[in-house]
Amino acid sequence: MGCSGLIYGYELDGQGGGKALSGSDIETGCPDAELVWLHFDYTDSEARDWITHKSGLSGVVIDALLTGESRPRATQVNEGLLIALRGVNLSPDSDPEDMVGIRIWIDGKRIITTRRRKMLSAKDLVDAIEAGTGPDSAGDFLVMLSSALMIRMYDTVNATEDIVDGIEEELIATSRYELRNQISEVRRTVISLRRYLSPQRDAMLQLNQMRVSWFTEGHRQELREVTDTLIRYIEDLDTTRDRATVAQEELANRLAEQMNNRMYLLSIVAAVFLPLGFFTGLLGINVGGVPGTDNPWAFWIVSALMTATVAAQLWLFKRKHWF
Known part of the structure; x- marks a missing residue:
């Protein structure tokens, strides 16, 4: 034992x-x-x-x-x-x-x-x-x-x-x-x-x-x-x-830098589309007197105006080295 x-x-x-x-x-x-x-x-x-x-x-x-x-x-x-x-x-x-x-x-x-x-x-x-x-x-x-x-x-x-x-x-x-x-x-x-x-x-x-x-x-x-x-x-x-x-x-x-870069890009995109949203909202209001409703060229004129606005924004952002 x-x-x-x-x-x-x-x-x-x-x-x-x-x-x-x-x-x-x-x-x-x-x-x-x-x-x-x-x-x-x-x-x-x-x-x-x-x-x-x-x-x-x-x-x-x-x-x-x-x-x-x-x-x-x-x-x-x-x-x-x-x-x-x-x-x-x-x-x-x-x-x-x-x-x-x-x-x-x-x-x-x-x-x-x-x-x-x-x-x-x-x-x-x-x-x-x-x-x-x-x-x-x-x-x-x-x-x-x-x-x-x-x-x-x-x-x-x-x-x-x-x-x-x-x-x-x-x-x-x-x-x-x-x-x-x-x-x-x-x-x-x-x-x-x-x-x-x-x-x-x-x-x-x-x-x-x-x-x-x-x-x-x-x-x-x-x-x-x-x-x-x-x-x-x-x-x-x-x-x-x-x-x-x-x-x-x-x-x-x-990882924080990556997140900041993504948020920065989203901010630039939001800034670019902010005035476009304002234009479309203003022209889309459902009241009388909206200009261009009877003009067949009104859509193209507004599109050209918004394109010029985006181009001006991008030029300004580039000049200020925002991207």
């Missing part, structure tokens, strides 16, 4: 590999080993029961590992670190900005992580352990997991830049209304991504300042590189957001 909520479990050998653990191996508690990683689905009732009653963790840590929503953060509890991070959602039919969270407790001998939705970065670590190239210490695990989260974000961040590139190129050739929906969508994606990545940057910077015995200066140096990558992603998102804003303003200006 064992704990059904255990997704991955490994007893790490300190050389990049590890022995896989099952739910039955942790039935009575965390194995007594140099370094153990246990990855749970915290929505599973058995996983929640194990973390609550058999993990030996404090109440604060248990609550953090089982909470439904958590903002990225890093907190030191004695010789352990309580961390919450997020990664992009790369599951099929999902929005990348609908980010998935992972909660981590790491104290040098135990690494306990929990999640609700599938996280591919955890699977990357499993593949590395199976290949013998995984983490060899608790500090190395933290660096590798953070790095895996950043690597998974790369394609998503670049995709937003590519979308804006395409919009800018299309904006040069056309001013379709459909571009407004594309720009709004990419801006929404960028804003959502940045809203989650900004607190994650703060959490990573906090991690660099924390001092625990198992997290060496070499680990901090590697984590700073990961943090620099995250900061660059945020800067790229800021640039993409600004470019999308400029493209949206440019499109709005062009």
Whole structure:
């Protein structure tokens, strides 16, 4: 039987590999080993029961590992670190900005992580352990997991830049209304991504300042590189957001200009036909005494007069550079 909520479990050998653990191996508690990683689905009732009653963790840590929503953060509890991070959602039919969270407790001998939705970065670590190239210490695990989260974000961040590139190129050739929906969508994606990545940057910077015995200066140096990558992603998102804003303003200006040109043309047409409407209305009144009713040339005379009026108007409009 064992704990059904255990997704991955490994007893790490300190050389990049590890022995896989099952739910039955942790039935009575965390194995007594140099370094153990246990990855749970915290929505599973058995996983929640194990973390609550058999993990030996404090109440604060248990609550953090089982909470439904958590903002990225890093907190030191004695010789352990309580961390919450997020990664992009790369599951099929999902929005990348609908980010998935992972909660981590790491104290040098135990690494306990929990999640609700599938996280591919955890699977990357499993593949590395199976290949013998995984983490060899608790500090190395933290660096590798953070790095895996950043690597998974790369394609998503670049995709937003590519979308804006395409919009800018299309904006040069056309001013379709459909571009407004594309720009709004990419801006929404960028804003959502940045809203989650900004607190994650703060959490990573906090991690660099924390001092625990198992997290060496070499680990901090590697984590700073990961943090620099995250900061660059945020800067790229800021640039993409600004470019999308400029493209949206440019499109709005062009559409407004098109509308103004059409309204201007209609105004010119209305101005040309205004005196013609006056003439026809005046001559069409149903009262006696209208001149030319008995003259067979009256229609042609009126037509010539209206033609001359239109020509005079067009000449005047042209002279004043109204069109």
